[in-house]
Amino acid sequence: MISKAGKALNGHLDHRSPLVFDTRELGRRPGAMKRLTRTAEAPKDLGIDGVIGVPENAPLALDLRLESVMEGVLVTGTARATAEGECVRCLEPLTLEVEADFQEMFSYPDADDRNRSRTADPVDDAEDDEDRFFLEDDSFDLEPVLRDAVVLALPLQPVCKETCAGLCSECGIRLDENPDHHHDVADIRWAALQGLAETVQDGEKDNMGGAEPGVDEKQEK
Numbered sequence: 183m184i185s186k187a188g189k190a191l192n193g194h195l196d197h198r199s200p201l202v203f204d205t206r207e208l209g210r211r212p213g214a215m216k217r218l219t220r221t222a223e224a225p226k227d228l229g230i231d232g233v234i235g236v237p238e239n240a241p242l243a244l245d246l247r248l249e250s251v252m253e254g255v256l257v258t259g260t261a262r263a264t265a266e267g268e269c270v271r272c273l274e275p276l277t278l279e280v281e282a283d284f285q286e287m288f289s290y291p292d293a294d295d296r297n298r299s300r301t302a303d304p305v306d307d308a309e310d311d312e313d314r315f316f317l318e319d320d321s322f323d324l325e326p327v328l329r330d331a332v333v334l335a336l337p338l339q340p341v342c343k344e345t346c347a348g349l350c351s352e353c354g355i356r357l358d359e360n361p362d363h364h365h366d367v368a369d370i371r372w373a374a375l376q377g378l379a380e381t382v383q384d385g386e387k388d389n390m391g392g393a394e395p396g397v398d399e400k401q402e403k
């Protein structure tokens with residue numbers, strides 16, 4: 183069994199985890215609904231590694247709606263937090279308010295047993311299991327769902343502002359702080375022209391050397 187975050191070593195849910203929720207109050211009557219709000223500390227590595235993410239232990243505001251359905255509990259919710267990263271253009275640190283929406287079905291373990299007996303293909307069953315989440319002792323662990331939702335809600339290429347001009351490609355100076363910054367383009371063009379002039383001179387020398395085949399002709403006669 184794949185160990186999931188929020189689980190203790192014995193394989194059961196860690197009820198001390200702020201991302202484990204108890205559904206007992208909801209009951210099993212289909213249609214029953216319960217709203218929950220909780221501020222949890224963000225788990226480690228919540229975000230896109232090396233790009234942007236919610237710092238560990240930063241406050242994570244969770245707003246959940248639990249709905250009892252036939253096979254389990256349908257969880258719909260929103261997580262709000264402040265992510266930190268750096269601008270891909272100018273490399274300055276930035277913060278971003280992130281709001282991640284999610285919806286996930288947590289099935290009763292016994293609902294799974296009923297499905298298992300109906301499933302003919304064992305391969306399909308295994309694939310199915312990996313994508314599914316189950317209630318354990320009437321509780322569920324939101325962490326894997328939260329991780330996917332937060333990653334999807336974050337930009338892959340965060341920018342400090344949409345108009346960020348980034349860094350000068352010549353010297354690396356931050357262009358937003360130095361709006362008049364430029365390099366003398368004429369210098370670069372002049373250097374290119376000088377290089378071209380040298381090439382032409384070399385070419386002329388080659389043409390002069392081209393007189394030799396005529397000498398060979400004379401020798402043949």
Ligand SMILES: [Zn+2]
Nearest residue numbers: 269272342346
């Ligand atoms: Zn920037």
Ligand SMILES: [Zn+2]
Nearest residue numbers: 350352353354
């Ligand atoms: Zn520059």
